[in-house]
Amino acid sequence: MSDTLAAAAVTETDADPVAAPRGVWRTLRRRPLFWVCASVLGVLLLVAVRPSWFAGWFGQPDPRACDLADSALRPGGEHVFGTDVQGCDVYANVVHGTQASLTVGVLATALALAVALVVGTAAGFYGGIADRVIARLTDVFLGFPFLLGAVVVLTSIGTRSPVTVALVLALFSWPTMARLVRGSVRAVRDAPYVEAARAMGLRDRRILARYVLPNSIGPVLAVATTMVGGVIVSESTLTFLGLGLRAPSISWGLQLSSAQTFFQTSPHMLLFPAIFLTVTVLAVITLGDVLRDVLDPKGRG
Amino acid sequence: MTRYAVRRAVELLIVFLGVTLIIYLMVFALPGDPIRSLGGDRPLPDNVVAELRSRYHLDEPVLQQYLRYIGGLFQGDLGTNFSGQSVAGRMESRWPVTITLALTAWGIQVVLGVLLGLFAGLRRGRAGDRLVLAGTILATSIPVFVVAVTTQLVLGVRLGWFPVAGTSEGWPTAYLLPAVVIAVFGLASVTRVMRGSVVDTLQSDFVRSLRARGLRERRVVGVHVLRNSAIPVLTLLALDLGFLLGGTVVVEGVFNLPGVGQLLFQAIRAHEGPTVVGVSTALIIIFLLTNLVVDLLSSVLDPRIRHE
Numbered sequence: 001m002s003d004t005l006a007a008a009a010v011t012e013t014d015a016d017p018v019a020a021p022r023g024v025w026r027t028l029r030r031r032p033l034f035w036v037c038a039s040v041l042g043v044l045l046l047v048a049v050r051p052s053w054f055a056g057w058f059g060q061p062d063p064r065a066c067d068l069a070d071s072a073l074r075p076g077g078e079h080v081f082g083t084d085v086q087g088c089d090v091y092a093n094v095v096h097g098t099q100a101s102l103t104v105g106v107l108a109t110a111l112a113l114a115v116a117l118v119v120g121t122a123a124g125f126y127g128g129i130a131d132r133v134i135a136r137l138t139d140v141f142l143g144f145p146f147l148l149g150a151v152v153v154l155t156s157i158g159t160r161s162p163v164t165v166a167l168v169l170a171l172f173s174w175p176t177m178a179r180l181v182r183g184s185v186r187a188v189r190d191a192p193y194v195e196a197a198r199a200m201g202l203r204d205r206r207i208l209a210r211y212v213l214p215n216s217i218g219p220v221l222a223v224a225t226t227m228v229g230g231v232i233v234s235e236s237t238l239t240f241l242g243l244g245l246r247a248p249s250i251s252w253g254l255q256l257s258s259a260q261t262f263f264q265t266s267p268h269m270l271l272f273p274a275i276f277l278t279v280t281v282l283a284v285i286t287l288g289d290v291l292r293d294v295l296d297p298k299g300r301g
Numbered sequence: 302m303t304r305y306a307v308r309r310a311v312e313l314l315i316v317f318l319g320v321t322l323i324i325y326l327m328v329f330a331l332p333g334d335p336i337r338s339l340g341g342d343r344p345l346p347d348n349v350v351a352e353l354r355s356r357y358h359l360d361e362p363v364l365q366q367y368l369r370y371i372g373g374l375f376q377g378d379l380g381t382n383f384s385g386q387s388v389a390g391r392m393e394s395r396w397p398v399t400i401t402l403a404l405t406a407w408g409i410q411v412v413l414g415v416l417l418g419l420f421a422g423l424r425r426g427r428a429g430d431r432l433v434l435a436g437t438i439l440a441t442s443i444p445v446f447v448v449a450v451t452t453q454l455v456l457g458v459r460l461g462w463f464p465v466a467g468t469s470e471g472w473p474t475a476y477l478l479p480a481v482v483i484a485v486f487g488l489a490s491v492t493r494v495m496r497g498s499v500v501d502t503l504q505s506d507f508v509r510s511l512r513a514r515g516l517r518e519r520r521v522v523g524v525h526v527l528r529n530s531a532i533p534v535l536t537l538l539a540l541d542l543g544f545l546l547g548g549t550v551v552v553e554g555v556f557n558l559p560g561v562g563q564l565l566f567q568a569i570r571a572h573e574g575p576t577v578v579g580v581s582t583a584l585i586i587i588f589l590l591t592n593l594v595v596d597l598l599s600s601v602l603d604p605r606i607r608h609e
Binding site: 146278285 | 320324446447588
């Protein structure tokens, strides 16, 4: 899904992607939506880094202090958000699960972005053989429907941590971004200021770092932001299928998939993690959208 | 046209070889021993391990195994699971369910996506536009299985509007709810592309001249804008099928529809590696072929694509 959204973004931003960082910030900070998303994500980041600060707000703070006598309690009383089937506090689990879910989302995206920047720049800037080889390679990886590729790989991996899951998700999400980078690098490759830099005898590395990348990184940053949300959703879906993280890890995906079995009798077990996850993903995707609007000169003003 | 078709087919072949090679290497070069895990917690005797290895050709070099596997694929052989059943055979009776579900979902997605996109594009920047965009993003932010179990409980169990599970009530009743769940998930991309395309088309010269000639707005939008903005959506449809296929796995599992997706769903949960790989490979091949068909189709509709 992150891929289709990305594809949507690609078609909408194929214009000249040049935007000065200072101008971007000036436009960005005037958008209320940006501040809403940024503060939601700021809080979530804090929850992910220091879950113990938040876990005790509504009852039992320890996600692993479970009492089977309290199995599947409805929200209210000592556990404001209820307990799951093992008698663990749902809220404490949601808070402690934030870390795993965000880690997977951010790590997978960062890896994919790094690969996409290197590969996409090489293809777009140098062209020729490198471009062709990379084009075929991205074709091959785009040949996998996102979820199915991850299913095949994860089935064959025995150990699953947030890192391995992130690696696998990154493996299937770099091609879309690489194409995007290639496109925007090509668009600025022959720009007069790049020619001027070349005429001055600057080295390729400096031309890339100083002139090409800053002017072509905008669109892919917006897509990468959106992708964090997509990865979080994918992680939970994979976990639901039995391929993502496993207990004793704590993650939203795990909570959701174990809650699904008892959904008819205790919907609260599914509801609260789902709300957390949805709000997070919504904030991330909206932030990506706002960024895209701002970075795309057509959308300004 | 023929040249373009041949070029695309050759490209597809390369992608096909690459994809299958990756699948093959992933599955067979990664740590973990399928034969040992067959025994569960108890270790298998060495002679049993050796016998099983040679039966499944696991003692051959990787490249030779890969060629054997590719050869099998071209003959429709997707391997056998460890109880000796052919994976392709197990899928055979399940295809109609999955194809019906995917096509229904696809249809819903196209109609809804095109209409919502057109609506949003015509009302660009106004409340309706924002509402549509926000709604489709929200739909993308909720995992498919959460939507699936929630609608199953609310619309199926509590309200009784739709069958809760199974295909006994036939098309469309039994397929409608699962299809809508799948369709809604991928709706955001179709809607956005359509919206962007409508916005572009509305600003184009030919629309202005149609209006200048006094054509009625309904005809301008309903015929000319709609038709010209739909081309980018068509190219998206192939990509979209990939997500539909992923969605069928989850949704067929939740709604207990006896399709290929459910087979994959159950195989994943039962840790039946060969079946998982076989079914995924089949779905991936379908995805690739649909890509080719859609590419050729859109090059017929828009000849510029051929001459890129």
